[in-house]
Amino acid sequence: MNDTGIQITDVGVRFPSPKGTVTAVENVTQHIPGGSFVSIVGPSGCGKSTLLAVIAGLQKPTSGGVRVHGREVTGPDRHIGFVFQEDSTLPWRNVEENVRFAMQMGGTPRAEQQRRAQEAIDLVGLSGFEHSYPSMLSGGMRQRVALARTLALEPNVVLMDEPFAALDQQTRIFLGAEVRQIWSRTHQTVVFVTHDIGEAILLSQQVWVMSYRPGTIIDVIDVDLPEQRDASIVSTHEFNELHNRIWTSLQAESMRGFQQEEMSA
């Protein structure tokens, strides 16, 4: 048994629905070494967010289980950070208070809160904005606040559920690069869910491809690109090969997804 990292064992999630049981996730067994960056791509509705929720302890699996850092996941945990897709900044608190929020709720002493908050704010590149309110910030900046809040807790694991989906293309690329940078400094274990293949390849060391419902991992691709990457890497041969390989797997699943949705509509 590995003490660091995430061990997912035979996880399955089934929901009752008016049309019968829906299997969102089925038979997922994977191991993520501590400190690595893994992305999960898949068609919309395939269950990747559900799988992430199981790892986070926000969703109870109907079968199987997850161990994080050797401990079984039974519910939400402050050592497992989660960044949501929607803007989760609290509008009545300024940036600094937002970043301190999680620590405050957890009972961290005030001085410690302020120190760690400042560190996190600097880390995500929001220095100078400590007293601004979210209403004055762009979508991308607000997601950075959410990230800072998560990082300030110094979690072992950071889970991100399509964090940039609501942002425009330019911001996505920019923030993606920043996340990669931050990870290369903190080396936390990161699981990143996205539907953007390019983003997955650019950011991670390993990409899992998930099938449409019932969601299971149909391919695991190691990203053999240099550690130091920047946006120019998208034009390299290696990048395109990876992209094609993932897209081929994904394409069939996406079509299946479309057809299923149309039939049930």
Added chain:
Amino acid sequence: MSASASAPRLRLDPRQPAVSVAGTTLVVLALGLLLELGGRAEWWDVIPPLSAMFQGVAGLVGDAQFWSDAYRTGLEVAVSLVFGSVFGLLAGITFWKLPAVGRAFEPYLVALYAVPLALFYPFMIVLVGINVWSVILLATAMAAIPMALNTAVGLASMRPVYTKLGRSLNLSPRQMLFAVALPAAGPYLVAGLRMALVYSLIGCVAMEFVTAQAGLGYRIRYLYEIFDDTGMYAYILVVLLISVALTVLLGLVERLILRGRISW
């Protein structure tokens, strides 16, 4: 900005607050002038000239009776506001936490929102007598209703991501309520409070108007019945001024509390 060859158009932007305030002040002054001139020229014998009314108001300042009445009304409003908003807040929170209870009360709250419970006043007097308490009890109920409705709506409108955030951080129900839900509902709570104050004021004065022992509403009625027109108008004007002042004050307080949340 293009310069036109024909007559230059007014460049004032009506959407700017300064323009609005200035314009409204002008309108008010114009109406005031009309009232003044009309009164003096005796175009109508019902309303005295504005200056006479203001003189009356000025006279009230030194009048102990006025202050006693104002105190009475003020007391009724203050007590009913405090209790009404607290009950309303608690009720709203209950409706949010226990949706079944909320559904049971909802039609009544919605229907009673527009019916001034002041109609029950005669009955309240029978039960409790003609005193502060009959007014306060009803005014409390009148203030509680908009507060309860607004609280419930505000809490229900909370963005789902906040609930998810709370769960991911393992917040206790208390933390969830005080650190997330109530602040999230902030604008609604403040609006509810404003409405509670307005309804309380309107209710108290209306009830005193019907029958009471003292208070500004009562005094207006009394002066009407003894045909003291000047006195009556002075009191009416005072009540108008007080409510306008309160509305403006509340607007400012609301802005202050919600600073940062509204994007300018």
Added chain:
Amino acid sequence: MVSTSSLTIARSRISPLPKIALTRNTVGPVVLAAAVLLLWQISSGLVFVIPSPAATVQELFANLADPQYRTDLAVTAGATVRAFVVGAGIGFVLGLLVGFSDWAKALLEPLLVAFNGLPKIVLYPILLQMFSLGGGKVAMGILFALFPVFVNVATGVRELPPVYWKLALSTRASRWQRLVHIVLPGIRKPLLTGIRLSVSLAMSGVVLSEFFATDRGLGRVVLQAFSHAEYATMVATLVLLIVTSFVISVALWNLEKKIR
């Protein structure tokens, strides 16, 4: 960009219409009503002045059989209807005006917001002197009924998605067409809310005026019953008023909920 004053008005529009997702559940309200009735029955046994529900209903029927009472009822009802129609009508026109014209909004809105916060009933003596007993209460009812429709229509027009206006432009709709085919359907929800509130407020304005001074009307009946210690009649009439207002409000509210 949102200015505080329109935000203020927007808030007073939002509040009467709870967005609580409801299942069609009449069980709760009915249970609550039953509980209230039970409480009423119990307290009528304990406190002398409170008539029992049964006695109240009996008295109500006795009253309705009395032609004098029916005249009072007709007077109040007639005044309410007139006040509502005129008040809502004026409110509607003013609402459109403030909704469409930035200048009208700049000049009128603060005045009307201030006016909304005052105990309008204190103006009744003035209205009495101007319009005499019959007209005075209608005038008062008009003032009460005007505001909900005004506020809701004004906010409704201003909150119409900008794309509607672009649609009007691109289809080159005339002013009238814009009003009838785009604006009115677009604001039907807030308009209905405003109408619902307006009906109740019209009645309240009229009855409160009758409490103060009038020749005929249910308000007068209530006060007279009060002074003669005829509590059954008093309560019966109050219940009649409240229940009527309640039934109309709930009916309109259910209609609102169906509109999507």
